[in-house]
Amino acid sequence: MQHLSPADLSILLVEPSAMQRKVITKHLLKEDISNIEEANDIASARASILNHVPDLVISSLHFPDGTGLELLHHIRHSEPYSDVPFMLISSEYRKEQLEEFKQAGVVAILPKPFNSEHLGTAINSTLDLLTTDELELELFDIHDIRVLVVDDSRLARNHIKRVLTNLGVQRMTEAVNGAEAKRILEDEMFDLIVTDYNMPELDGKQLTEFVRNQSQQSHIPILMVSSEANESHLANIEQAGVNAICDKPFEPHTVKELLFHILNHEH
Numbered sequence: 001m002q003h004l005s006p007a008d009l010s011i012l013l014v015e016p017s018a019m020q021r022k023v024i025t026k027h028l029l030k031e032d033i034s035n036i037e038e039a040n041d042i043a044s045a046r047a048s049i050l051n052h053v054p055d056l057v058i059s060s061l062h063f064p065d066g067t068g069l070e071l072l073h074h075i076r077h078s079e080p081y082s083d084v085p086f087m088l089i090s091s092e093y094r095k096e097q098l099e100e101f102k103q104a105g106v107v108a109i110l111p112k113p114f115n116s117e118h119l120g121t122a123i124n125s126t127l128d129l130l131t132t133d134e135l136e137l138e139l140f141d142i143h144d145i146r147v148l149v150v151d152d153s154r155l156a157r158n159h160i161k162r163v164l165t166n167l168g169v170q171r172m173t174e175a176v177n178g179a180e181a182k183r184i185l186e187d188e189m190f191d192l193i194v195t196d197y198n199m200p201e202l203d204g205k206q207l208t209e210f211v212r213n214q215s216q217q218s219h220i221p222i223l224m225v226s227s228e229a230n231e232s233h234l235a236n237i238e239q240a241g242v243n244a245i246c247d248k249p250f251e252p253h254t255v256k257e258l259l260f261h262i263l264n265h266e267h
Contacts, residue, residue, distance in 0.1 A: 004127050010035040012054040014045040014071065015089070016063050024058065024089065027119050042066040046074060053081045056107070056126045061090040061097075072104050076155050083162060085126045089114065102227045102248040105159025109249065128252030134168035135256060137263050140191070142168035145263065148188075149174050150181040150195035150207065151225070156248070160194055160225070163252045167259065178202025178210070185215050192263065197226035205240045212241040221262040225250055 011028060013036055015021045021038055028036060037054065039045040041063045049057075057075065059068040072086050088101050091112040098109055107129060108122030135142045147169055151157045157174050164172060173188065175181035179201040181193070193211065197204040204224050212218050222241070227248040244258040 004131050005032070006123050006127070007032040007034070009033055009055045009123070009126065010037070010052070012037045012039060012045060012048055012057045014039045014042075014057065014059040014063075014068070016040050016060060020060070027114075027116060030116055031120060031123055033123070042071050042074075045071055049075070049078075049081060049084075053084060055130060056085045056087060056123075058087045058089060061088065061092055069100055069104075072101065072106070076104060076158075083158070085129050087122050087126070099227060102156075103153040104155040105162075106249050108251075124253065125249070125251045128256075129162065129166065132166050132168075133256070135259060135263075137260070140263060143170050145169055145191045146171045146189065147173070147192045147194060148181060148184060148190045150176075150178060150193065150199070150204070152177050152196065152199045156196065156225075156250075160250055163250055163255055164194070166252065167256055178204065178207035181207055182210055182215075185211065185217060189217060190220055192259070193220055193222045195222065195224055197224055204242075208240040208242050223255075223258060223262065 011033055013021060013024055015024060025036055037048050037052065039048050042065045045059070059071055061068045068088055075084055075086060076082050085107040087108045087110065088106055089110045089112060092098060101109060107125045110118050110122060147164060149157050149160050149172055151160065161172055173184060175184055177199040178195070181195065182202065195204040195207055204226070208222050208224070211220060211222065221243045224242040224245045225248055226245060243262040246254060246258060
């Protein structure tokens, strides 16, 4: 396993306010991160990334020349650096505003104001994303595990696959929604399903019910990924028969613990 520490990270901090940049930089220095480039708008951030690809982009939401979401989409669709981890810092609490960031596979969404604990957790998630740390299981070789990844967002699927790849998973099949997953499950066998909750045609709960009640593979462990934090809603998903529920952003450390738990038991 390759070991990285916060001090190894190079950060691009994109924030229009000079005062806010100072505050965030102070927090980063407390985490031993001193390799920090700064940009105050989208144009200078894009120029900075072209000049030097950072290990992590930390971005605000609003800029004079665009939004953090536009910057994230530019990064995700630019081949040489499309998988650079992205962290949003925002005082925005409206669910629909943050949902697109969650779907695009951000490493963390930090509130304004955030504290050192928030930042520390997000930095650890970034280190996990940049580090290969294979999952060791008692009953299986992680390289042989066959995983079906179901999400209608290509960016979210890419983020999930990256986390799973770092854990040693090599055999992954993708489906764009529950309906496609159903068709695939009729022809292929899997050891694990990782599915989003919100999807068109057939959502994650309906897919879980199909697997548990109608498929030939009713025993497959299912990890549900959901950006819904509502407790009654989550209880409803659990009743459908999922083995574990994971929030978006999809945090590598949490995923590793969940997979260790659900794959280390005979089904």
